[in-house]
Amino acid sequence: MFKQKWPLITATASLLGVFVGVNSVEAQTKNEESLDWMQTKPMSQVTSVNQLRDVEPTAWAFEALRSLVERYGCIVGYPDRTFRGNRALTRWEFAAGLNACLNTMERLIQEGVSVLREDVDKLKRLAQEFETELAVLGTRVDNLENRVAFLEDHQFSTTTKLTGEVIFGLYGVAAGERDGGEDIDRVPALGHRTRLEFNTSFTGQDLLYMRLASGNVADLSETTGTFQSTLSYTQPDDNNVALEVLFYNFQLTENISVWLEAFGGATDDFTNTLNALDGDGASGAISAFGTRNPIYFAPGQTGIGLQGKFGFLEVSAGYLAGEGNDPTPGNGLFNGSYSAIGQIGIVPNERFGLAFTYIHVLTN
Structure with a gap:
């Protein structure tokens, strides 16, 4: 988890509920509002990335992640179809989503659910494109590659x-x-x-x-x-x-x-x-x-x-x-x-x- 010694403020503008530190009064006010909203609105799962208003749908990464989410259900959002924050998704936030999808696919493999070869290839390309952001999140790229290798070695269906x-x-x-x-x-x-x-x-x-x-x-x-x-x-x-x-x-x-x-x-x-x-x-x-x-x-x-x-x-x-x-x-x-x-x-x-x-x- 990425941490800095700033006042701890929980923001909900990232994929998969990633929490971020923000050093501004305005951000704190918005996040307090988000917390109030969360206490009254239960979370529900959004199973299609194109339902999320704060994700740019024209990027290749969006298309790749959308196919992974729709196939494996690896992203969770709020009922109003946003991840809060009213801003475009940052690259490191997207990397958090990528990391979560990889975790989900790895779990499915362990449970005996097959993973398509084309999806493993997408993970490889996304891992290369978001290498820096994955490092910011504290995810070692070499560890990510090992996990992709695990998927390749175990993706076999009856x-x-x-x-x-x-x-x-x-x-x-x-x-x-x-x-x-x-x-x-x-x-x-x-x-x-x-x-x-x-x-x-x-x-x-x-x-x-x-x-x-x-x-x-x-x-x-x-x-x-x-x-x-x-x-x-x-x-x-x-x-x-x-x-x-x-x-x-x-x-x-x-x-x-x-x-x-x-x-x-x-x-x-x-x-x-x-x-x-x-x-x-x-x-x-x-x-x-x-x-x-x-x-x-x-x-x-x-x-x-x-x-x-x-x-x-x-x-x-x-x-x-x-x-x-x-x-x-x-x-x-x-x-x-x-x-x-x-x-x-x-x-x-x-x-x-x-x-x-x-x-x-x-x-x-």
Whole structure:
């Protein structure tokens, strides 16, 4: 608060009820009248700067402050639409309003209310233009910049991004025999796999992932008798739409990520498969066998996974239960089928990687 050793007289001509010392008898008389008026007239909030008669509406700063006030309600005035004093708003009074708007926006951010990027830019420009006045008010400009930086770092609202993917596949067995020497019918087929993915973030550093899927691409392993013929985009659902994957991923520390797998969990969600052809059907290998090592297809649905990255060293671990949602004997998180995996990898760049993997699987 700006103070001087003058007779203390409360003036109400400033934004946000800033009190000023005035060294004149005339000002004292006016302020005594203002005090009398305040005792009989309760304050009410004015939510639009253009309602204030003692603010010049043609200045750029006025327009900028008006938009901030109308969006965030950060200025309080009297019922007669003035801040008293019957004079134009001074620059340092305006700086007080700017400071108050920044306080309001900072509070809104802390409460989880989003602040627009364009408003942060306005604050930056206003802070530069009123740097001297902010110093008079006792507000350090570098502190103001830190607070603007806080707004920039925390201005994130819950966002959901919807993406879709459709694959049309013409497939069939062209040559060879079924595993065991039996003949295979050469019947071409056409099918599709359709996915809708919902990517939701609450902080900008996390991900709630939900995938709906439908399709009619048959599993060729039933025809050939070997997993090696399974297509990477196999979707034998008879065109029924169903929830296929649901997990939540967040940063536990700067280097460690956590996956909470609610449904459709897979070890490759949190484990680096070290395969450039791992495209999950839409890209990469055309067969599931070529997509990733078969050990990563271990059964599992529900559980937890962790991945730590420390420079070129990657460490992953996880546990997935096959029927984690089933409370009957022989099922559940720990009494039924499960997969437990641990992997240590050395990945100095995107073109080279080496990993040591251990996985323990129990199937019913």
